[in-house]
Amino acid sequence: MNSFTFQCGTKMIFGKGAEKGAGSELKAFGAHQVLLVYGGQSIKKSGLYGRVCDAMRESGLSWLDLPGVVPNPRVSLVRKGIELCRENGVDFLLAVGGGSVIDTCKAISFGVFYEGDVWDLVVHKAEPGTQRLPVATILTLPAAGSEESDSCVISDETLHIKGGFGSPLMRPVFSILNPELTYTLPPYQTACGCMDIMAHAMERYFSQTKHVEVTDRMGEAMMKVIIHNLPLALADPCNEAARSEIMLAGTWAQNDMTGTGREQDWFNHGLEHQISGFYDIAHGAGLAISFPAWMRFASTRSECVDKLAQYAVRVWGAEMNFEDPRETALEGVRRLSALIREAGLPTTLHEAGIGAERFEEMADNLTANGTTTCGAFCRMTKQDILELLRSMA
């Protein structure tokens, strides 16, 4: 176990109808003038928008709307939000939605206090300061884990670049987690979200750091919960227990508890950002394609095979083949692939309509034109990445 610091002070307010408390919580946390950020019409159709507005009205708060957040959220809307905050004396941001909405709020919250263009923060030309507007969330999509995390991902839709930044001050001050709000998620979004949650646990789980038993077992807990509950939520979208377990696992898989004291990997997120940067597919779908292929690739490395076998045995209940641990590792990959297929997610780039034309460019981007390696659990050269991409085709 490595040395670490960890702090996550986000207040979780979990349960049916919890959004009714949004107004009083905002008030208790000092809000007066709120920027209410969301995506499209779905929160209006569902009645959620009305309930949140009622709650704010009852608490004597005023607010402005910033709708229009799209998946792979855009810096143009972040810029618009910053302007709105500055012009109207906004002192609190409320995200109602999933990771894209929350990440938009997070970027706005720091951008308001940064004099230059907020894109500088996203691409690390400048560091976020110590001032930010507080952010609260009402989560409607368990996936990104942004409701407790200390980072955000933003895209420039004109440059086709995804970037991200973080700060210990970026964690939301409170997050309202009502599993009922996820009953209306379509199966594909439910599956993509669960794949993202699994990936957050796996990016941390696959580590060369030894003696990380507490966090390994907690990561296994999150993964097993998704494996058990995703099929239940797909079979019955209003299964309260399954939706609750997925929501809670999604939050705790990404607040970095399970990543403390260890080197983390994040190669698959990096690769997926390349894929979805070029092709605009759902993040969870990209991860569904890359992770099993990457595991198969890593299982050929002597330094990776034991942890992959542990994953197969402890997460998937595979039987350990003591004569051939790689065979056990591959059994874990087979079981993961089966879940992905059953959930209706793509398992190859071809299925997602993606050809080989950008492979070279992606591998170059991840390795500074082949001059560096990337990944931590399994170091990847440009040639390794090309081989991996071909195996995903």
Place this chain on the structure above:
Amino acid sequence: MNSFTFQCGTKMIFGKGAEKGAGSELKAFGAHQVLLVYGGQSIKKSGLYGRVCDAMRESGLSWLDLPGVVPNPRVSLVRKGIELCRENGVDFLLAVGGGSVIDTCKAISFGVFYEGDVWDLVVHKAEPGTQRLPVATILTLPAAGSEESDSCVISDETLHIKGGFGSPLMRPVFSILNPELTYTLPPYQTACGCMDIMAHAMERYFSQTKHVEVTDRMGEAMMKVIIHNLPLALADPCNEAARSEIMLAGTWAQNDMTGTGREQDWFNHGLEHQISGFYDIAHGAGLAISFPAWMRFASTRSECVDKLAQYAVRVWGAEMNFEDPRETALEGVRRLSALIREAGLPTTLHEAGIGAERFEEMADNLTANGTTTCGAFCRMTKQDILELLRSMA
């Protein structure tokens, strides 16, 4: 899963030598005049006291000492601490020690702002206010989990009463967790601490609330970590990995993450407080005696046997007997008892030098003279408690 709110903002600073950062952390959190609270001479002999004082001196802090905290910490010392704080303008409390030292600080921190006698807070004659001095900790004994928890336990040594109170504001602002500081713990204290950690996980795990998979599996993670690492730490007190895992599990088993969304039990803690109130035995030793006996008792209840079997299978790796789940439940109890015996802890009241003379009084105290029941997972009448106590003799 039930509705819940959860918030734990304690900053964890984990790793070898972490106490060297105590001064700069205190300063960053706004300390000027610190009350340094500890037990006896051991932190002076080990050099820890000197390192902490050096760190505070280098950060320009001044401080006063309050030594003399004993196990089952006493309200008389809390009163003395409150007086010291008021007379000397103390603005921060630093606990260097285990749960008793931290709990003393927590009680002082609220007592300073309470006009009456602090014992009123302990016995719930008055509620803690919204003002408190911030508390930080340097942990030397993984056991009570007070380094992140929101409660404290204090004893009146003249009345032989143990009481406790809590507040969301009671969680320490930061806790320094250096596993090296636990290398010198004697085997008995190591074992008692681990039994306390197991108990914190079990008091939450044994619940009648259904669909609590995330938190069940996280609790199982903490328990499995203790089961694996306690024997390693006893065999080699300087085993860094084992000491680290125990320290981290101890903190997270009691910050109430694993207790969210469920009814908790705490009967065994209540019973143990009776036992150690009358006989002043170590808290972990009392729990080692009560928990297996209570599990055996609970296994006769139809509403309890399935969860006890789950515990046996998932925590202890027992094989499920589908024809006779109670047999599986009892196998879990046998394995827990074996660990307790191997760790050198008592398994009967007799071994701890305790007779039957106070059984009636204990059962009366827990049930308001037999007029109420206690416990949640397994409801206990006065007669049940007497039967249980006789089985522990």
